[in-house]
Amino acid sequence: MEPVRRKHHLGSVWRCVFLLSLLLKFGLTGDCPADARTWVPFQDRCYHFVHGEEDKIKSYTFERAKSLCQGFELLTIQSAEENDFVIKYSPEVWKGNVNVWLGMFYDTSSEDMRWFGEDPVGFTNWEESSSPSDLMPLDTCVTLHSNTGKWENVSCQDEVENGVICEIVQTEEAKQKPSALLSALVVLSVMAIMGISAVIWFLSQKHNLGSTIFTAFEYHPPFRVLEADQSCLVEAEETDSVP
Known part of the structure; x- marks a missing residue:
């Protein structure tokens, strides 16, 4: 023995x-919100992967996803490293493939996609079959597939997805x-x-x-x-x- x-x-x-x-x-450094949520730091941001108490995957409308992240931001992807972090950490929270809502919208003024924080969309990872013009501009939302890391255009009104990630920028003290x-x-x-x-x-x-x-x-x-x-x-x- x-x-x-x-x-x-x-x-x-x-x-x-x-x-x-x-x-x-x-x-994984820095300071994240000290609330009842579990926050995962990466680079200069903190992420909360929403999951049910019974550890079962649920479905959320786009409006519900935004309400769950009230006071914070829906997930934004600014780089390939951040996209890679999300798809690698997702299995630690969810079992199986998850489609995660992204905090992106179609800006009719610039006629382009933008993040809710008004940041322009620099990095993208669209599926080959998906492009920003597939849907009506005001009904264009985006989801990330956790199994491939690819992005897809979906309807903001009709679609429900099973993944929500909230994020927030770390404090200046933490970033320094x-x-x-x-x-x-x-x-x-x-x-x-x-x-x-x-x-x-x-x-x-x-x-x-x-x-x-x-x-x-x-x-x-x-x-x-x-x-x-x-x-x-x-x-x-x-x-x-x-x-």
Whole structure:
């Protein structure tokens, strides 16, 4: 049973190393709202992946999605890295494929798509079969498919989707925190975990080596060579004394 426990412990250690590497890769730093929601920081923003208490995927209209994020923003995607973060983190919250509402609308003034924060749409990831002109301008909304990361135009009025993500910009204090500090903490944590793993491996090897040495040097009584020689001398003396 001992090797099994050691193997299980080492597996847990390596899972911790993997999670720490994800923290470093995604840059999960900074301050997020201290409310009852679970916020996930990434770069200079925080994200709340909406899910039901019973851990079941629900359906939401576009208006319902906006009301769930009241006081915050619906998800906006500004870069390929942010798009990649969303599709990689989604399985941590939802089971199966999810279509996530994006906070995008058709601006009739500029005749182009814009984010609700009035930011222009720079990065896009449209499906080949989808384009901003597929629907009537005032009924054009956008959803992101969690399995592919692609965007699709859908009706704001008729469509219901099963994914809602709220976001907010981190505080200025959080954005000014040096990322080098996080990197140093993660590296030190990984080194500590690796050190613990090395100690466990050394102790297991020492235990196995000790058993082998003990077996190799198993006690055997010495040969009684001296007594045999003495017996031969006695016999020789008796032979010499015979007339």
